[in-house]
Amino acid sequence: MADHQGSYTTERGFIGWWDQRLPIIRGTRELILNYPTPKNLSYWWTFGSILGAMLIIQIVTGLALSMHYTPNAQLAFDSVELIKRDVNGGRLIQAVHSVGASMFFLALYIHLARGMYYGSFKAPREALWLLGCLIFVLSIATAFFGYVLPWGQMSYWAATVITNIFAAIPVIGDPLLQWLRGGFAVDNPTLNRFFSLHYLLPFVIGAIVVLHIWALHIPGNNNPTGVEVKSGRDTVPFHPYYLVKDLFAVVVFLIPFAWVAFFAPDILGHADNYIPADPLVTPPEIVPEWYFLPYYAILRAIDFPIWFIDSKLLGVIVFGAAIVVLFFVPWLDRARTRSGRYRPAFRIVFWIFVLDFLMLMYLGSKPPEGIYVVLAKIGVLYYFVYFLIILPLLSRYETPRPLPASISESVLRPARS
Amino acid sequence: MGAVIGGIWPLINQLNPDASVLALSTVDFDLSSLQEGQSVTIKWRGQPVFISYRTPKQIEEAKAVPLSDLRDPQTDEERTKPGHEQYLVQIGICTHLGCIPHGPGQGDFDGWFCPCHGSQYDSAGRIRKGPAPRNLVIPPYKFTSNTAITIG
Numbered sequence: 001m002a003d004h005q006g007s008y009t010t011e012r013g014f015i016g017w018w019d020q021r022l023p024i025i026r027g028t029r030e031l032i033l034n035y036p037t038p039k040n041l042s043y044w045w046t047f048g049s050i051l052g053a054m055l056i057i058q059i060v061t062g063l064a065l066s067m068h069y070t071p072n073a074q075l076a077f078d079s080v081e082l083i084k085r086d087v088n089g090g091r092l093i094q095a096v097h098s099v100g101a102s103m104f105f106l107a108l109y110i111h112l113a114r115g116m117y118y119g120s121f122k123a124p125r126e127a128l129w130l131l132g133c134l135i136f137v138l139s140i141a142t143a144f145f146g147y148v149l150p151w152g153q154m155s156y157w158a159a160t161v162i163t164n165i166f167a168a169i170p171v172i173g174d175p176l177l178q179w180l181r182g183g184f185a186v187d188n189p190t191l192n193r194f195f196s197l198h199y200l201l202p203f204v205i206g207a208i209v210v211l212h213i214w215a216l217h218i219p220g221n222n223n224p225t226g227v228e229v230k231s232g233r234d235t236v237p238f239h240p241y242y243l244v245k246d247l248f249a250v251v252v253f254l255i256p257f258a259w260v261a262f263f264a265p266d267i268l269g270h271a272d273n274y275i276p277a278d279p280l281v282t283p284p285e286i287v288p289e290w291y292f293l294p295y296y297a298i299l300r301a302i303d304f305p306i307w308f309i310d311s312k313l314l315g316v317i318v319f320g321a322a323i324v325v326l327f328f329v330p331w332l333d334r335a336r337t338r339s340g341r342y343r344p345a346f347r348i349v350f351w352i353f354v355l356d357f358l359m360l361m362y363l364g365s366k367p368p369e370g371i372y373v374v375l376a377k378i379g380v381l382y383y384f385v386y387f388l389i390i391l392p393l394l395s396r397y398e399t400p401r402p403l404p405a406s407i408s409e410s411v412l413r414p415a416r417s
Numbered sequence: 418m419g420a421v422i423g424g425i426w427p428l429i430n431q432l433n434p435d436a437s438v439l440a441l442s443t444v445d446f447d448l449s450s451l452q453e454g455q456s457v458t459i460k461w462r463g464q465p466v467f468i469s470y471r472t473p474k475q476i477e478e479a480k481a482v483p484l485s486d487l488r489d490p491q492t493d494e495e496r497t498k499p500g501h502e503q504y505l506v507q508i509g510i511c512t513h514l515g516c517i518p519h520g521p522g523q524g525d526f527d528g529w530f531c532p533c534h535g536s537q538y539d540s541a542g543r544i545r546k547g548p549a550p551r552n553l554v555i556p557p558y559k560f561t562s563n564t565a566i567t568i569g
Contacts, residue, residue, distance in 0.1 A: 160514075160516075161515055161516070161533070163515075164514045164515035165514070167515075178434055179429075179432050179433050180432075181434075182432055182433065182434055182435065182438070183434045183438045184434065184438070184463055184464055185463035185464045186463075187463045193432065279460070279463060279464070280460070280465050280517065282516040282517040282531075282532060285532065286516070286533055303547075310550040311548050311550065312512075312513060312514075312549070312550050368534055369535070
């Protein structure tokens with residue numbers, strides 16, 4: 001592990017003078033540029049850097065938008081239109097920000113799935129995984145608050161329906177709902193606080209990303225074999241190898257991003273959000289952004305009570321559990337073999353899980369009737385069976401394929417997989 | 418400890434509805450403008466309130482339903498004021514996730530139908546079908562004369 005470290009020699013001149021006082025340049029070189037990285041990382045490992053780039057794009061464009069946006073129920077809708085029509089380059093900045101949220105979640109889901117498949121959450125990387133899950137939850141909140149800000153019909157009714165989820169909690173539900181909204185209905189106070197939180201949370205995410213990267217650098221990267229680094233022969237320094245590879249991946253990722261932002265900025269949105277918010281008219285159907293559709297389908301699939309828990313509360317509990325269960329994955333999947341590459345049965349159930357997630361995403365966009373309801377229930381059932389039953393059982397009963405002796409061996413004599 | 422709570426509580430409490438929001442807590446409505454069978458939506462505390470002048474047929478239908486058929490059992494009398502049972506005053510928010518139902522005279526029960534997730538309410542605003550757990554909420558209101566009410 002240590003082969004690439006300690007190669008730094010004290011600089012002369014200004015840099016040397018500065019490093020003696022605050023070793024930020026030396027620290028960057030030793031901890032980031034020379035960071036020993038497994039030499040077999042695939043392109044699935046570039047999504048961390050892509051997410052970092054997306055977060056920076058969101059913060060920079062968001063900062064620009066906030067200089068023109070007015071968080072007031074009477075003025076918000078018009079101020080967004082003003083940004084799109086009158087502000088210099090505003091149409092592009094707004095498009096990059098709203099499309100950027102979609103691209104952020106696309107990268108986030110891929111990053112999450114990669115961690116699940118290759119067992120990147122397993123010891124000693126649990127803290128890394130937990131911080132990642134926390135970033136996911138905060139990103140959901142941030143995206144939701146941001147979606148409310150344009151104050152169109154979808155914004156308003158998304159805010160109404162989502163805050164209403166908390167009213168399902170027994171006893172404290174109604175006071176809690178009024179406290180969250182700052183009124184009896186979603187209105188100006190709600191918009192103001194959502195704007196404030198939408199501005200705050202990305203910086204909280206940024207701070208947790210620092211901890212996430214710190215937690216990555218303690219054990220070092222996992223890799224496609226799941227075999228730990230055994231010697232310096234298994235690694236290459238982050239710079240230039242992975243810095244360049246990650247930058248290349250970011251550029252490739254920016255191509256579809258740019259296409260959508262330039263040519264079809266509304267393709268992922270909903271036409272109803274071009275109607276100003278009206279508290280007295282509900283749109284014919286309320287559909288969230290695509291990246292929330294799986295969880296929306298889970299919420300809606302529960303339309304039956306169990307014992308004394310009514311269907312509304314049960315739906316909310318299951319919806320919350322679908323996200324909370326991610327935090328427990330390191331203790332549900334206890335298989336010794338990290339990588340899905342060497343786990344024949346796991347690979348099958350994992351890809352069914354991915355299909356299940358995509359099916360729920362599709363069903364979330366459909367009206368809750370007929371065959372869609374039945375499929376959604378099957379989808380929810382598999383979602384939880386996968387985490388709570390299949391993963392713990394597979395950890396005990398699956399026979400993994402033999403692991404390569406080291407990363408170097410797997411690179412020189414690749415196993416057929 | 419007290420000082421800590423004393424310091425934190427104002428920061429939490431500032432998020433509660435403010436005085437200007439609470440000041441809008443009553444609203445008057447003149448019922449004489451309503452025709453039989455007509456329903457209007459007014460705003461109270463920022464929320465829609467349905468005020469309906471029900472037809473004798475709608476009242477009959479509501480009274481004919483046995484309580485055992487209801488998910489949230491309430492008689493028609495419990496949802497109206499004595500002597501004014503033709504008027505139904507309810508908060509126009511689906512008790513499922515807060516959408517505004519269409520009605521009256523909609524759905525399978527001659528009442529309200531919520532387009533979001535398909536909840537159906539009868540001609541007394543009671544939940545009959547779909548995911549909503551409770552009847553449409555009756556706001557606190559009183560008759561200030563034979564044809565005027567104050568909500569709140």
